[in-house]
Amino acid sequence: MPRGVGRARWMAHPQALAGQLAEQGGVARRTRAWLSDPGSMTLKLKARTAHFTVRLLRQRPGPILADEHAALGVPARSRVVERDVILHCDGQPVVFGHTVLSTASVKSDWPFFSKLGNTPLGANLFFDPLVGRSPIQYARLAADHPLMRRIVQALPGLPLPPSLLARRSLFTRRGGVLMVTDVFLPALEPLMRSRPAHAPD
Incomplete structure (x- = not known):
């Protein structure tokens, strides 16, 4: 595989994505605000939908992705526990969630x-x-990224742009480190334009 293929360029500031965003003006500002929000994505979505669900795609051991091992602080060929989900709002897939942690820290x-x-x-x-969180990192995932391929497999027939925006951060609990990546799907855009309709449960 050529160097760089299947890897994303993760950056420390959402403004670094501004030149890559197809949207302009207010939409771009809303997108950056959602990317950089340190709060719970689940609570934001629940506040804007009548019916929120989580679809579990996988939760099992596997090899760590090429652009994850350095951030998680493990060797490049480590095996980790992965969890992939799709968050749905009123039946629409809005966020692909990917979690990875070392096998030793699960229990x-x-x-x-x-x-x-x-x-x-x-x-x-x-x-x-007991949970702490590191600063958020931001990237645009191209079609050759492993998470993009998983999205295509999980949502066959869903029209997708050539790349999708993503964010990730590390969570720590005692000595364990867990990394969560959120990939924004196209159906999230209308929710980003809406106001919270109610307080989540």
């Missing part, structure tokens, strides 16, 4: 992880006082 530092099922991860991360 010791993240005991709830193996029991999540279709429960959103944010319900645990944002209400646990």
Whole structure:
């Protein structure tokens, strides 16, 4: 595989994506605001939809992706535990979520992880006082990125642009480190333009 193929260029500031955004003006500002929001994506979505669901795609051991091992602080050929989900609002897929953590820390530092099922991860991360969070990183995922290929496989027939915006950050709990990536799907755009209709449960 040529160098750089299947990897994303992760950046420290959402403004660095401004030149890559197809949208202009207010839409671009809203997109940057959603990308950089440090709060729970689950709560933001629940506040803007009548029916929020999580579709679990996979949760199993696998090799770490090429652009993840350095951020997670593990060797390049490490095996990790992966969890992929799609967040749906009123039946529309709006966010692809990807979580990765070392196999050694699942039971010791993240005991709830193996029991999540279709429960959103944010319900645990944002209400646990032991959990800390690193600054968010931002990227545009091209079609050759492994997560883009997983999205295409999970949502066959869904029209997708050549690339999608994503954000990721590290969460720590005791000695364990967990990385969460959110990929924004096209149906999220109307929700970004809407105001919260109600307070989430």
